Amino acid sequence: MTAEPFLAILVGVLFATATYLMLRRSLVKLVIGLVLLSNAANLLIFATSGLTRGAPPLIPEGMLVPEGVVADPLPQALILTAIVISFGVLAFAVVLIHRAYEVVAADDLDKMKDTDT
């Protein structure tokens, strides 16, 4: 029993939830949507590159390549990098909506139309 179908469904649910939240007018829900979207993208990398359980990518002593099928470490490195980046960017986004809330005095995107056309 592989875990990939469950992970695929979870990724789909996260993308759908994130899209729904980002379409709301509230700034807070917008940021929560962005958080979920970044988690969905990270899990997508994890799911598409294939899951191998219980086989660490270790090369036995005296050999140049590992034996048999091992877990691919690269997607995990990619996800780790992406998590760090999205943590920084989302921290910025949270501060930004707080400042915007202070300046505009509303948690409503429809009240922020001054700079559109």
Next chain:
Amino acid sequence: MRVEVVLPVIIPLLAGSLALAFWQWRSVQRWVGVLGSIALTGAGFWLLHAVWHEGVLAMHMGGWHAPFGIVLVADLLSATMVVLTGVMGLFVAIYSLVSMRGDHERFGYHPLLQLLLAGVAGAFLTGDIFNLYVWIEVLLVASFALLILGGERAQMEGAIKYVTLNLISSLILLAAVGLTYGVFGTLNMADLAAKMGEAEDTALVTAIGVLFMVAFAIKAAAFPLFFWLPASYHTPPVAISGIFAALLTKVGVYALIRFFTLMFTEAPELTQTILLWGAGFTMLTGVLGAAAQFEFRRILAFHSVSQIGYMIMGLALYTPLALAGALLFIIHHSVVKTNLFLISGLSYFARGTHELKDLGGLYRTHPGLSVLFLIAALSLAGLPPLSGFLVKLMLVRAGLEAESYGIVAVALLTGLLTFYSMVKIWAEAFWKADPRGEGAPANGPAWPGRGAQWLLYGPVIGLAGLAVVMGVAAEPFLQLALAAGEQMLDTDGYIEAVLGAEAP
């Protein structure tokens, strides 16, 4: 070990850190910024010289060879874009010596500008798609912080849209990178280009390609994904608008060119058709949006959208001449649009407003500025003998040769409407009588002293001179662009330079 490939990334990072170290000494920060930009320009020219004589250069970071390690690759397209990054960074750094207010500098304008340049140069040079994502995030974080320097209400509102849409585009890019790794098991651009033909599920590959197209089209502000640009570009101080207009959307266009000439060339009918229609609508919606505006910088922001359409048109036509035209158009647009933003800053210093109805009489009080505006504006509209004429001629000719008459008609119509917009600014801001009356002072209270004003005029004159040189002495630019266009279509050369001669 080719050190010149990595220098354009290291120099701005070093200059930025150095500027951070002098946080309290703002005059030191300013000159570190200018000197860093000079060094970046020099490194860019060195790289271009090396690539011109030796072909595509690759540097394997940390001695790990491609496709396992991360490579930085410079071909003529990348090297030209790096030179452009340095030159525009330099002009804007000089302009901001005077134009940047103290409270903006206090929050780290100079280090952030260098970080932005590092991110842009890294995105142009990397040969790995995940690394491209990382560099795009670096430049985005710097641009987020630059956009809200000062913290006015308009900046906050613009930044919310800018940050949200650019984050969504980054996450689409990340998802596409993950899917690419799942299908091909590699993220190296040259390796991907070599393996692209081996994929079993071509529909999935096309879908991934379109995901990349959407991600980069948001960054490039192409139709129908451009709404963040006119909502935010006119809100920060003009020097920041200038560097954004010069470089940020160009990263999206560069990535589109790189992905759809090197890697995702499997379904050309589909991708080129989408790009061609997107290009046409981008030109038209941008220029029509500008026609409805009466604020100096908003008109320029909408024109940025419309000019992106020309660059994508060059990519969609997909001939050496069209790709050369797209590259020259990127250079032309950076030079001219940044110049127009800097000029709008000068007119703001003179009158204290950006609204066209409150401006006026600038031709009488500032004849030199008016001539500089005319050079930039007529070049944007594409009048000979300026740079805009040359690049539009190349694209129109490429379109006629490819028998895409529809896009040629749209391009020419857009040129005409651009001319209309520029004449509107000329008539309102420069030609009409000053609405404040006859005896009003020529300059507002914000106008800098006699010595300092040359630091504002210098970059504007330099950029106007570049626009004239690109039109009058076009031969070297043309040779470079045509060679770059040939090189973009010769993917084997790129693959061989990165993976070595024994690669398939």
